[in-house]
Amino acid sequence: MSFNFTILTLFSSLSNHISLTYGLSIESLKWTASAFTIGIFFAFLIGHSKYFEYEPKLGVLVAGLAVSIPQFLIPFIGNFIAITALRIVQGLAMAAIPVFSYQAGTVFSRHRTLAVGIIVSGIFIGGFLGSSLGPELALHIGWRLTFIVFGLVTLILTLTYVALIPDKYLPPKRVTEEENVGFSVWREKFTVIWGFTFFPGLWIVFTLAPLIHFISESIYGVSGTLSSTILESSYIVWSYIPGMALALLKYSGLDIKALFRSVAVTQAILYMISMIGALIILLINNPTVFLALLTILAAVQGTAPTFWSVQTIAYPKQLAHKAGYALGVISNSAALVGPIVTLLISSLGPTNIWLLVIALNIAGAVITLIGMKIRLPIERFSSRAFSTSS
Numbered sequence: 001m002s003f004n005f006t007i008l009t010l011f012s013s014l015s016n017h018i019s020l021t022y023g024l025s026i027e028s029l030k031w032t033a034s035a036f037t038i039g040i041f042f043a044f045l046i047g048h049s050k051y052f053e054y055e056p057k058l059g060v061l062v063a064g065l066a067v068s069i070p071q072f073l074i075p076f077i078g079n080f081i082a083i084t085a086l087r088i089v090q091g092l093a094m095a096a097i098p099v100f101s102y103q104a105g106t107v108f109s110r111h112r113t114l115a116v117g118i119i120v121s122g123i124f125i126g127g128f129l130g131s132s133l134g135p136e137l138a139l140h141i142g143w144r145l146t147f148i149v150f151g152l153v154t155l156i157l158t159l160t161y162v163a164l165i166p167d168k169y170l171p172p173k174r175v176t177e178e179e180n181v182g183f184s185v186w187r188e189k190f191t192v193i194w195g196f197t198f199f200p201g202l203w204i205v206f207t208l209a210p211l212i213h214f215i216s217e218s219i220y221g222v223s224g225t226l227s228s229t230i231l232e233s234s235y236i237v238w239s240y241i242p243g244m245a246l247a248l249l250k251y252s253g254l255d256i257k258a259l260f261r262s263v264a265v266t267q268a269i270l271y272m273i274s275m276i277g278a279l280i281i282l283l284i285n286n287p288t289v290f291l292a293l294l295t296i297l298a299a300v301q302g303t304a305p306t307f308w309s310v311q312t313i314a315y316p317k318q319l320a321h322k323a324g325y326a327l328g329v330i331s332n333s334a335a336l337v338g339p340i341v342t343l344l345i346s347s348l349g350p351t352n353i354w355l356l357v358i359a360l361n362i363a364g365a366v367i368t369l370i371g372m373k374i375r376l377p378i379e380r381f382s383s384r385a386f387s388t389s390s
Contacts, residue, residue: 002122002129003154004067004093008036009130009232010150011074011087012213013225017143022078030214030343032084037206037335039066039091044328046095056099056170056321057162064158066092071151075144094332097308098324103169105312105320112312113263114243117305121239124301127232131213131225185315185323185377193371194310195330197267200364201303202331203338204274204357205235208297211342215353220287230291234298242266242302243309256379260313261372267306268368274300275361282354300361307331314376323377 011018012033019026043063070086077083097120104115130150138146185191208215212231213224220227246262254262277296281289308324315323345352 002126003150003157004063004096005123005126006130006134007067007071007126007147007150007154008090008093009127009228010134010147012211013131013134013228014138014143014146015213017138021143022080022083024078024080026214028080030211032080032087034207034211034343035084035087036091036093037338039088040094040206040335041091041329041332042088043092043095044098044325044332046092056102057165060096060099061158061162063093063096064154064161066090066095068151068155068158071147071154075147091335094328098311098321098328099170101308101311101324102321105309106317107169109312111243111247113246113266113305113309114240116309117239117241117243117302120301120304120308121236123304124232124235124239128229128236131228131232135225185319185326188377188380190314190371190374190377191323191326192330193367193374194307194314195327197264197364197368197371198303198307198327198331199334200360200367201271201300201307203334203342204300204360205304206335207338207342208357216290220290222287222291227291227294230294231298234295235301237295238270238298238300238302239305241299242270242306256313256376260310260376263306263309263313264368264372267303268365270299270302270306271361271365271368274298275358275365278354278357278361282351282358297357300364303364314378316378316381319377319381 011029015026015029015033018024019029024032043066046062067090070090074083074086077086100119101116104119105112108115134146134150137149141149208231212228216222216227217224242263246266249262274297277293277299281293281297307327311324311327312320342353342356345356
């Protein structure tokens with residue numbers, strides 16, 4: 001995960017080099033930098049197909065290849081449309097998330113939120129490496145070779161995972177129980193509602209990550225590299241905080257419903273913390289305050305481990321992997337509209353960015369609280385299975 005997202009962030013960090021080499025404007029590269037978020041949506045869509053759903057290693061392999069192969073091509077293609085298309089393909093990196101979150105939830109069930117947090121923190125460790133190590137390496141070996149080096153590392157790590165991870169730690173390849181009891185994750189109201197609880201969070205996280213360079217330099221006159229490093233570092237820390245908090249509360253000893261409620265309440269609180277950070281940034285237009293409050297704004301990233309840990313709480317184990325892709329399709333629909341809408345709104349005035357972030361955080365908290373009131377699929381599955389056996 002770390003090197004997948006090192007590559008996704010690297011493009012934004014080296015956009016000045018790319019602009020000088022290919023003669024593309026920085027403004028056009030803003031759109032290209034964010035294009036991978038479109039691919040994120042399609043990552044879950046194809047992952048939910050019969051070709052990948054029960055072949056988890058294939059999903060991870062496709063995710064790794066989708067990131068590394070375009071990384072080898074971009075340094076030799078100067079066409080704006082072609083580069084943008086390759087960036088969209090790189091968004092398929094997220095196809096691995098349901099597999100990894102399933103593994104975390106089943107292998108480390110007592111501390112699943114913390115385990116998922118460690119996994120998703122890899123996204124922003126990658127972002128940190130891309131925004132700090134990437135530019136430094138480019139000064140010594142050039143941006144083209146920097147792209148290729150990170151692509152090679154990602155490819156090697158992907159092939160290593162596929163070759164070494166035992167099947168016993170992967171989701172089942174076939175599910176017969178679903179047909180036997182007529183259970184479908186898509187027909188569950190909970191799937192739709194809980195999927196949308198992460199819609200606002202993803203919108204914020206994956207829009208700010210590639211655009212923070214441009215926002216900080218054009219609005220606040222501060223270093224894009226500095227602000228990106230602060231944001232990505234804060235995302236890493238907030239990936240761990242909810243899991244650590246829930247572990248201290250000994251939430252693993254609760255029953256399924258109480259366990260879910262504790263995770264959902266934590267998610268709602270994280271949204272409100274992030275909202276407060278955005279509100280203060282809006283009210284106090286100061287570069288120093290902006291940099292400091294990026295650490296609070298980043299609390300929205302804590303909703304990722306809470307959201308993905310529910311996959312193995314709310315659904316039967318044999319359907320959790322399938323549910324992960326369904327939840328991913330719904331939540332990651334934000335990737336289709338988020339970057340475009342954010343750029344359009346920000347063009348009307350810089351303060352609109354923070355108004356949008358505030359509104360999204362409030363929406364995330366409200367939808368999460370609504371989701372808490374819905375019956376969990378595992379409860380419905382158990383009752384249907386019991387009725388069938390009777």
